[in-house]
Every structure is written in structure tokens, then in C-alpha cells.
Amino acid sequence: MLFSxxxxxxxxxxxxxxxxxxxxxxxxxxxxLIASLFFYIYGEPVYTLLLVFSSLSDFIHAKFIYKYADxxxxxxxxxxxxxxxxxxxxxFKYIDFIIISINNIFNLNVEVLNIPLPIGISFFxxxxxxxxxxxxxxxxxxxxxxxxxGTFVCLFPQLIAGPIVRYTDIEKELDNRSVRLDMISNGIKxxxxxxxxxxxxxxLMGEFCAMFRLVEGKSVVFYWLYAIAFSLQIFFDFAGYSDxxxxxxxxxxxKFPENFNYPFIASSITDFWRRWHMxxxxxxxxxxxxxxxxxxxSKVKWYRNIFIVWFLTGLWHGAALNFIIWGLFFGLILVLxxxxxxxxxxxxxxxxxxxxxxLIVLISFVIFNAxxxxxxxxxxxxxxxxxxxxxITVETxxxxxxxxxxxxxALILSTPIVPIITNKxxxxxxxxxxxxxxxxxxxxxxxxxxxSLIDGSFNPFLYFRF
Amino acid sequence: MNNKKYLxxxxxxxxxxAFFSFGFLLKETDEFSASERRALQDFxxxxxDTIVSGKFTKQxxxxxxxxxxxxxxxxxxxxxxxxxLLKFSDYNxxxxxxxxxxxxxxxxxxxxxxxxISRVNYVIDxxxxxxxxxxxxxxxxxxxxxxFNNTISYDYHELEKLVSDNINSDNYISIxxxxxxxxxxxxxxxxxxxxxxxxxxxxxSGMDNPMFSDINNYTVNTLQPFNGVYYGQLGMNIDSESxxxxxxxxxxxxxxxxxxxxxxxxxxxxxxxNNVDSYDVYLKGAQAVLEITxxxxxxxxxxxIFRDSFTSSLTPLMIESYxxxxxxxxxxxxxxxxxxYVTFDGQDVLxxxxxxxxxxxxxxx
Numbered sequence: 001m002l003f004s005x006x007x008x009x010x011x012x013x014x015x016x017x018x019x020x021x022x023x024x025x026x027x028x029x030x031x032x033l034i035a036s037l038f039f040y041i042y043g044e045p046v047y048t049l050l051l052v053f054s055s056l057s058d059f060i061h062a063k064f065i066y067k068y069a070d071x072x073x074x075x076x077x078x079x080x081x082x083x084x085x086x087x088x089x090x091x092f093k094y095i096d097f098i099i100i101s102i103n104n105i106f107n108l109n110v111e112v113l114n115i116p117l118p119i120g121i122s123f124f125x126x127x128x129x130x131x132x133x134x135x136x137x138x139x140x141x142x143x144x145x146x147x148x149x150g151t152f153v154c155l156f157p158q159l160i161a162g163p164i165v166r167y168t169d170i171e172k173e174l175d176n177r178s179v180r181l182d183m184i185s186n187g188i189k190x191x192x193x194x195x196x197x198x199x200x201x202x203x204l205m206g207e208f209c210a211m212f213r214l215v216e217g218k219s220v221v222f223y224w225l226y227a228i229a230f231s232l233q234i235f236f237d238f239a240g241y242s243d244x245x246x247x248x249x250x251x252x253x254x255k256f257p258e259n260f261n262y263p264f265i266a267s268s269i270t271d272f273w274r275r276w277h278m279x280x281x282x283x284x285x286x287x288x289x290x291x292x293x294x295x296x297x298s299k300v301k302w303y304r305n306i307f308i309v310w311f312l313t314g315l316w317h318g319a320a321l322n323f324i325i326w327g328l329f330f331g332l333i334l335v336l337x338x339x340x341x342x343x344x345x346x347x348x349x350x351x352x353x354x355x356x357x358x359l360i361v362l363i364s365f366v367i368f369n370a371x372x373x374x375x376x377x378x379x380x381x382x383x384x385x386x387x388x389x390x391x392i393t394v395e396t397x398x399x400x401x402x403x404x405x406x407x408x409x410a411l412i413l414s415t416p417i418v419p420i421i422t423n424k425x426x427x428x429x430x431x432x433x434x435x436x437x438x439x440x441x442x443x444x445x446x447x448x449x450x451x452s453l454i455d456g457s458f459n460p461f462l463y464f465r466f
Numbered sequence: 467m468n469n470k471k472y473l474x475x476x477x478x479x480x481x482x483x484a485f486f487s488f489g490f491l492l493k494e495t496d497e498f499s500a501s502e503r504r505a506l507q508d509f510x511x512x513x514x515d516t517i518v519s520g521k522f523t524k525q526x527x528x529x530x531x532x533x534x535x536x537x538x539x540x541x542x543x544x545x546x547x548x549x550x551l552l553k554f555s556d557y558n559x560x561x562x563x564x565x566x567x568x569x570x571x572x573x574x575x576x577x578x579x580x581x582x583i584s585r586v587n588y589v590i591d592x593x594x595x596x597x598x599x600x601x602x603x604x605x606x607x608x609x610x611x612x613x614f615n616n617t618i619s620y621d622y623h624e625l626e627k628l629v630s631d632n633i634n635s636d637n638y639i640s641i642x643x644x645x646x647x648x649x650x651x652x653x654x655x656x657x658x659x660x661x662x663x664x665x666x667x668x669x670x671s672g673m674d675n676p677m678f679s680d681i682n683n684y685t686v687n688t689l690q691p692f693n694g695v696y697y698g699q700l701g702m703n704i705d706s707e708s709x710x711x712x713x714x715x716x717x718x719x720x721x722x723x724x725x726x727x728x729x730x731x732x733x734x735x736x737x738x739x740n741n742v743d744s745y746d747v748y749l750k751g752a753q754a755v756l757e758i759t760x761x762x763x764x765x766x767x768x769x770x771i772f773r774d775s776f777t778s779s780l781t782p783l784m785i786e787s788y789x790x791x792x793x794x795x796x797x798x799x800x801x802x803x804x805x806x807y808v809t810f811d812g813q814d815v816l817x818x819x820x821x822x823x824x825x826x827x828x829x830x831x
Binding site: 006009010 | 479531545
């Protein structure tokens with residue numbers, strides 16, 4: 001079930017909210033667990049068992065890891081938990097990629113299994129793994145209630161596309177949280193912001209990208225417009241989803257970690273990755289980079305650690321070569337930044353720093369979105385005028401004119417201009433105006449997004465495939 | 467103060483959600499959308515198979531979208547946001563200019579056009595060796611909106627050339643110069659019968675026919691409100707038009723027979739104005755085989771037109787020059803069985819297709 005669907009907005013959400021707010025406090029986690037399982041069953045009837053198994057497995061593993069703490073048994077149990085989680089992820093997400101790679105390398109003809117990818121597997125396996133590791137590292141005590149554990153893993157707001165919520169993030173709230181008007185109100189506002197980002201910006205950028213692949217009259221400028229549109233699509237798609245997830249969490253009394261912080265205003269790629277998919281970056285930092293030694297090793301090992309992390313980051317996004325190239329591309333840029341680019345950037349004007357970041361990001365997302373290596377090479381060659389394409393065509397001008405308003409809106413909203421203005425209003429004598437603006441905004445978003453959904457518009461969530 | 471603000475946000479959000487949720491529960495299920503001209507999704511079958519396969523949830527999503535309260539109103543809001551707020555040039559494969567709505571078809575599909583011509587050539591080779599064969603192409607509204615709008619479009623003259631280079635006939639009659647944007651309805655793909663008398667004259671002249679007519683030969687009849695096919699597809703609140711049809715004694719005395727409907731029919735039938743497609747007023751709309759006999763004809767000339775829906779309103783303007791016109795629509799009858807319905811014995815033949823149909827030629831049988 002998509003957050004941006006009629007079934008979620010007008011059937012699932014009101015029923016769950018109604019039940020959640022009327023049941024006794026002690027039954028709230030159970031309510032959320034049942035609702036979350038239904039949410040998953042609705043989209044993935046068969047793989048729900050996998051989700052239940054994953055929750056149960058780490059619940060039991062963590063219990064015994066804690067019981068046998070400081071013994072070899074504890075270590076073996078952690079390894080067992082990791083093998084199960086990574087085994088599930090590896091089998092369901094990467095098995096066909098591995099078979100195809102082996103076939104290509106050894107010229108074999110092993111049949112691929114064509115296993116459908118369970119929705120959200122990359123997210124919930126990372127959450128359960130971090131839970132077992134945190135118990136092993138004694139950062140947290142194991143959860144005693146199976147219902148609470150199930151609620152942590154299956155919690156529908158963050159189940160299928162993040163943010164990657166660690167057990168430590170919501171440990172206290174799982175055991176004790178209260179219904180607060182400010183949290184519900186802020187949650188609603190955040191949900192509406194996310195819904196608007198997703199339906200009114202990401203989907204329209206997605207339409208541009210889908211149209212781009214189909215129409216004739218490509219040009220160099222058209223390819224750059226596509227790169228911009230896709231970068232904005234993936235940002236508003238994923239940031240919109242994260243906003244909705246954080247907002248829903250807040251309605252139910254949870255405080256989820258932030259996932260985006262205006263990444264397009266970053267002044268370097270290092271800075272960009274502190275602002276983009278922050279929960280994934282910090283997960284890899286805490287559970288891979290630092291255990292490998294981080295930067296407290298020799299320079300060669302440091303660079304190796306960076307490349308390992310970025311190879312895995314690329315692979316996490318998808319079982320395809322372009323994702324690995326995408327990850328390694330960022331690994332390379334980050335190493336180069338540490339070697340000399342960061343020093344250079346400090347000597348140039350802020351505008352050039354931002355242009356540098358935008359250029360790298362646009363190239364990276366063209367790599368990210370290529371469906372084949374041929375398409376990847378063709379896209380990059382076309383952008384850099386190696387494909388003998390005209391610089392601009394009538395079609396480019398037509399579509400540019402058609403999408404210029406929404407492109408400008410998206411560009412403005414990808415910067416913190418709007419929050420800066422609203423904060424100024426809130427701190428001024430006109431602060432009462434927010435009393436009016438916020439409910440109008442919420443109502444408008446609901447009406448306009450509902451209209452767009454009903455008209456059957458383009459509405460995929462990009463991060464569902466990860 | 468803050469609590470008041472929080473409460474307002476919460477009340478607004480949940481009131482809207484609850485209003486449409488309860489509204490949906492109370493609303494009766496609609497079977498058909500007149501504006502979109504399609505059947506709406508009913509509540510899907512629910513059993514273990516449909517649930518496990520995911521079929522139920524897919525159909526349920528469609529059911530919710532189709533049966534949502536004020537569906538047409540919401541579609542209108544969406545179109546208005548696209549066109550008036552975001553200034554999109556096109557949406558849902560439609561675009562607007564000065565209240566004219568047209569389908570957005572920027573690309574010429576050479577493969578489909580060649581397939582359509584191959585079906586035409588098949589018919590010529592199989593049935594029409596003794597006939598004088600003419601052909602013409604009806605430009606769709608885009609041709610004129612392109613000039614008007616300077617938007618993207620394929621080269622219509624390239625399409626003409628592609629047809630000319632491949633069709634087994636040398637008798638091309640161009641009607642491009644007899645048309646302009648106002649020859650078409652604003653909300654429909656079709657042309658306005660009162661604006662195509664020159665087209666009829668050009669075709670008659672091109673087929674060596676001396677009889678010409680002008681608007682003064684006819685009585686103009688009006689049906690309203692006419693909302694064309696694009697009106698419903700777009701969902702926007704646009705002024706309705708009037709559907710015009712031209713009559714005179716010769717037309718009213720004609721006898722129409724269809725291969726699909728028993729009995730004699732009329733050239734125009736006002737009752738069909740209330741059909742899903744109001745353009746059915748002309749010759750009953752989509753029909754595979756129609757014969758129009760003119761009992762007042764002063765000659766015994768016969769014409770066969772292989773046609774699409776544009777010809778329904780054109781044929782009445784040509785009937786005075788013939789004793790009989792037969793209309794065949796290769797979208798609804800297979801070319802192998804034509805001789806079961808028509809005797810081919812040297813009649814004049816006109817292949818008359820719109821660019822939209824040629825560009826989607828895979829529908830030819």
C-alpha cells in the first residue's frame with residue numbers, strides 16, 4: 001500500500017487512527033502491529049511470513065546474545081543473526097544478479113530464478129541487524145515483549161522505505177509514549193508536506209522522465225533537463241516519503257530520525273552525504289566504516305574503507321552494475337575530496353562549490369537511473385556532446401516550456417527558502433497568520449493530491465524497489 | 467494559543483479524511499462514467515486466489531479511484547492545476563489552445579501507417595481491379611493547431627508522401643487547403659459538418675463529378691449541448707458547443723441500410739444525440755457496412771468509401787451526386803469478407819482516412 005493512495009488516505013489511515021486513539025494505552029502497540037501486518041499483507045501477501053520470521057529470529061537471537069553476553073556463544077549467535085539477515089537479503093535481492101554475473105563471466109547458462117523482491121527487505125533487514133548488533137555491543141537491552149519487537153520491525157510508517165529507524169531511536173517510545181496534540185498536529189503537517197512533495201512534484205518530474213525516454217527530438221539540453229528532472233524526482237520522491245513516514249510516526253507518538261536536510265545546497269559531496277539519506281549513511285558509518293577502522297588507520301586502509309562502504313552503499317540500492325558504479329563513483333569523489341578537492345573548494349566562491357556539487361550529483365543520478373549499461377553510456381555521452389546530437393531542438397523547447405513552472409517550484413522547494421520565510425513569520429508580529437495558513441495548506445494538499453490520484457496519474461515510489 | 471492551532475490542524479485534516487471516507491461508504495456504486503466513456507470498476511471478487519495473487523488489491527485500488535465521491539470534480543481540479551496553475555502544454559495526451567482541445571500525437575508512426583496502407587492495397591488487389599480508385603487524407607486538428615500554436619508536431623506532408631509512395635493508386639485528392647482550425651469542433655476530434663462543404667466539393671470535383679453545393683442548399687439544424695470526446699477526457703469546465711447537421715429534401719429522402727441493424731435507417735437521428743458519443747447522430751456512428759441510396763438521383767453512379775468516423779458527416783453532402791454510396795469501415799469488418807456484403811462491379815472507390823487513424827493503423831482488419 002502506498003501512502004499516496006486513496007486506499008491509504010481514506011480507508012486504512014482513518015480506521016487505524018480511530019482504533020489507535022480509542023484503545024487502552026497498553027493495546028496501542030498491538031494495534032499498530034496488527035495494522036502494520038495488514039499494511040504489508042495488502043501489498044505482499046506471501047512475503048509477510050518473511051517479515052514475521054525476520055522479527056521473530058532477531059527477537060530470539062537478541063535474547064540469547066544478551067543471556068550469553070561476553071561468551072563465545074554470544075558471538076556465534078550474532079554471526080547466526082547476521083547470516084540469516086544477510087542470507088535473506090542476498091537470496092531475495094541478489095541471487096539473480098549473481099547468477100547473471102556468473103553466466104557472463106564463465107559463459108554459462110544457469111537459469112535465473114526470477115524471484116520477486118519482497119517490498120522493503122533492504123530496510124527491515126538493516127533494522128533487525130542493527131538491533132542484534134546493538135544488543136551484542138550492549139548499547140541496548142533486548143526487548144522483552146514480542147509485540148513490542150514486532151511493532152519495532154513492522155511499524156508501517158517506516159516499514160517499506162525508511163527512514164532506517166534503529167531500535168535505539170524508539171526504544172523508550174515503544175515502552176511508553178503518550179498522545180500529544182502538538183505531535184499529532186506536527187505529524188499531520190509533516191505528512192501533508194510529504195504527500196505534496198511526492199504527488200505534486202516527484203510524480204510530475206517522473207512524468208517528464210518517462211516522457212523523455214519516449215519522445216523523439218532529443219538534444220544535449222534535453223539530456224541535461226532529464227538529469228535535473230530525475231534528480232529532483234528522486235529527491236522529492238524519497239524525501240516526500242520520509243516526511244510522510246516521520247509525520248505518521250509523530251501522529252502515533254514516535255520520533256523518527258531525519259533523513260534529508262536540503263542536500264542540493266551542499267557545498268561538497270562530503271557535505272551532500274551528510275544531508276542525503278542520512279539514516280543509511282549513518283548506518284553504514286556505525287556498522288561498517290567504523291568497525292573497519294574508519295579513518296584511524298593508514299591512509300591506504302582509510303581509502304579502502306571508503307571504497308568498501310560505497311561499494312556496499314551502491315549494492316544496497318540495487319542488484320545491478322549501474323548501482324555499484326554509482327556507489328564507487330561517490331567513493332572516488334569522496335576520496336578525491338579528502339585528497340585535494342576540499343582544499344580547492346575552500347578557495348573558490350560558494351557559487352562554484354554548489355555548481356560542482358550539482359554537476360556531480362546530476363551525473364550520479366543519470367548513472368543511478370540507467371536501466372542498462374548501454375543506456376548509461378549513451379546518456380552520459382549525450383550530456384557531454386559525444387553523440388552528435390543537436391544542442392537544442394523544438395521538442396526540447398516545447399517540453400521545457402511545458403515543465404518550467406513545476407521545475408522552478410521544485411528547485412525553490414529543494415532549498416530552505418520556504419522554512420526560512422515561515423520561521424521569520426513565526427517570529428514576527430504576524431505569527432497569528434500561521435493559524436490560518438497551516439490548516440489551509442493541509443486542506444489544499446489533501447484536495448489537490450486526491451484530485452491527482454483520482455485522475456490516475458503516474459505514482460510509483462522509487463525507493464520501493466530497494 | 468498553541469493548543470488551539472494544533473487542534474485546528476487536526477480537525478481540518480481528519481474532517482476532510484472522514485468526509486470522503488464516509489461519503490465513499492454511503493455513495494452508490496456507479497457502473498459507467500459518461501464523461502470518460504468507460505465502464506467503472508465494480509467491487510472486485512474476494513477469495514484466497516485473488517488475495518494471494520495480488521489481483522484483489524490491484525482491482526480494489528482501481529475500484530476506489532473509480533467510485534470516489536465527486537470523481538469528475540476532482541478530475542477537473544487536476545486538469546485545472548495542470549493547465550492553469552502549472553501551465554502544462556499538454557496533459558492526458560490532450561492539449562488546449564484558445565479553447566480548442568486536441569489529442570497530443572507528436573510522432574508519426576511509419577510502421578503503423580505502412581501497415582494501414584498494406585491493408586488498403588490488399589483490398590485494391592483483391593476487389594477493385596475494375597474500379598477507379600481515389601484516396602484522400604483528413605488532417606487531424608493538430609495540423610492546424612501546430613501552425614496556430616507553434617508546438618511540436620510531425621510533418622503531415624511527410625505522411626502524405628509516405629501514403630502516396632506506397633498506395634496502389636495515383637489519384638490523390640488533397641483537402642488540406644479546404645480546412646482550417648475552425649472546421650473542427652473545439653471539444654471533439656471531428657469536424658463540423660457546416661464547415662466542410664468545400665471538402666465535399668473538392669472530393670466530388672476530384673472524382674470528375676460536376677455537382678457542387680453550397681450552404682444555401684441546406685437547412686441547418688442544431689442540437690445542444692454538445693460535449694465532444696475530449697471534453698470528458700479532460701474533465702475541465704468548458705463551454706458546451708452545438709452539433710450542427712445539414713438537411714434538404716434529397717438527404718431526407720435517402721434510405722440507409724446497415725449490415726448490423728435491421729430495417730431502414732435515417733441519415734440523421736436526433737435520438738442518437740444522447741448516446742455516449744453524440745456524433746452518432748450522423749449515420750448511426752460506428753458501423754461496419756452502410757448503404758445510402760438516393761432515390762432522387764439523376765444518374766446511376768455509385769461510390770464506395772472506405773472510411774472512418776469523419777466520413778459519417780461528410781457523406782450526406784456528397785449523396786446528391788450519386789445514386790448509391792456504400793461505406794465500409796475496415797476497423798469493424800475484416801477485409802477478407804467484404805464480398806459477402808458488397809458487390810464490387812466497377813464503382814468509383816474513395817479511400818478516405820484521417821491522419822489519426824492512419825497513424826494508428828494496426829486497428830485495420
